[in-house]
Amino acid sequence: MRKIHVIGIGAGDPDQLTLQAVRALRSTDVFFLLDKGEMKADLTRLRRQMLDTHLPEGTYRLVEARDPDRDRSAGGAAYSPAVGDWRSARAGIYERLIAEELGEGETGAFLVWGDPALYDSTLGILEEVLRRGTVDFEYDVVPGISSVSALVARHRTGLNRVARPVQITTGRRLSEGFPEGVDDVVVMLDAHQVFRRFADQDIDIYWGAYIGTPDEVLASGPIAEAAPRIERLRAEARERKGWIMDTYLLRRNPQDR
Template identity: 50%
Template structure:
C-alpha cells in the first residue's frame, strides 16, 4: 500500500508552508521532486530548500525528470498523453524506491485542487492497479496570494467570481454573469482580446517570492505594461508564473 500525500506548498514563499504540510513531509518515507529543465531550476531549488529546512535524513528525497507535454494540438489529447507519461514516471520511482509500500509525498505548487492535475494523475496509478490511499494537505493558492499582495477582496459584494484559463478567456470572451474574473495559465495575455472599457486589472507574477512583480490599473491603461513586464521577467528568469484578476465595476 502506498500512502500518497499531495502537499500544497503555496506560491514560493517558504512561510506559506503550513504546520500540516511540515508534518506530512516529516512523516514521508520518500519525497519525489520533479526536475523541469535548466530554465526552471528555481522551481526545484525551492523544493530542495523546503526539504532541507523541514525533513531529516531519515526521509529520502529523490529527484526525477518530469516528462514534457507535446506542443502539438489538439490540446486536451496532448494533456492526457502527458499525464499518462507522468503517472508512468511516478510508478517507476515508486517501484525503485518504495517496492514494499510506504508514505510518499509530492510537493504541489499552490493547492492540489486548483488548476493542478496531480490528483488526476494519482487516479491513473489507482486505475492501473496500484494500492493507493490519497491524502491532501491544502496550500495557499496563487489567487489568495494575488488578492493579498494587492490588498483587495476576491469578490464584489454578494457577487460571483469565475476562475478560468487564458485559453478559455480568449476563446469565449468575458464569462457571462460574472463581474469578477480570475485568470490562470495565461501564456498569451488573453486580457488583450477583451474590450477594455470599464475593466480594472490586478496582475501579479512570482507571488510570494523575492522577484514578485505587481501591476494594477484600468485595463486600457496598463495592458501594454503588463505584456512588456511579463516578457522581460520571463526572459530574465527563464520561466514565469503569473495570475490576474479583472473586475468590471468597483465592489
C-alpha cells in the first residue's frame, strides 16, 4: 500500500516545523511539489530550505509538477465552479504523480503551507483522487502552525477575547458586511483590502504579509490610522515580489456595533 503524508509546514519559518512534522519528513521517500511559476519561486525555495534544514543533503527525492492556473476573474455564481475546475485539474496531477512516481510500499508527502485543515485544498483533492479509483493509497495529516496563529503571535495578542467567539472568513465574505454577533474576525484571501470599508468604526486591525518568512511585514492600530500605512506597505511589497500573501485580524469594540 502506498502512503501519503500531508504535512503542515507552518507559515514559512523552518523553525516552525513540529517534531511530528520532522519525523514525517524523515519517513518520506518522495516529496511532491507543485511549481507556481517563476513569480512565486520563493515558495519552492522555502520548501527546499525546510527539507535541507531537517534532512541530510541528497537523502530525499523531489518530484515537481506545474500547478494548473485558476480562473481568478470568475466572480459571483461562476466562482465556485471555477474553483471546482481548478481542484479537479489538480487532482489529475496528484493522481499521476502518485501512480507514476510512488512505488508500492513507498511513502510520499505533500508539504502544505500553514495547516492542512485551514483554507487548503490538499485533503479534498486527495479524497477526489481516491474516489476516481485508479490509484490506491492511505494518508495521514500532520497539523502545522497556520498563518493565523503566527499572525497573532507576532502581534503579541490573542485570537479571541474572554467568552467571545472568533470567526475566520475571506475578503469576499467580509465585503458582504461585518459578521453578526462576532467582534473578532480573521480575514484571509483578501485581494481588495476590504478592511478599508470599516475605517469609520472603532475597530483595530492586526495585519501581516509573508508571515514567518524573511520578507515578513507587520502593521497594526485603529483601521482609520493603519489603513493608509497597510495600503502603502502592501503595494510596495507586491511591486517588489510580484505577489503577496497576507492575513489580518479585525477587533471591534462591542459598543460600536
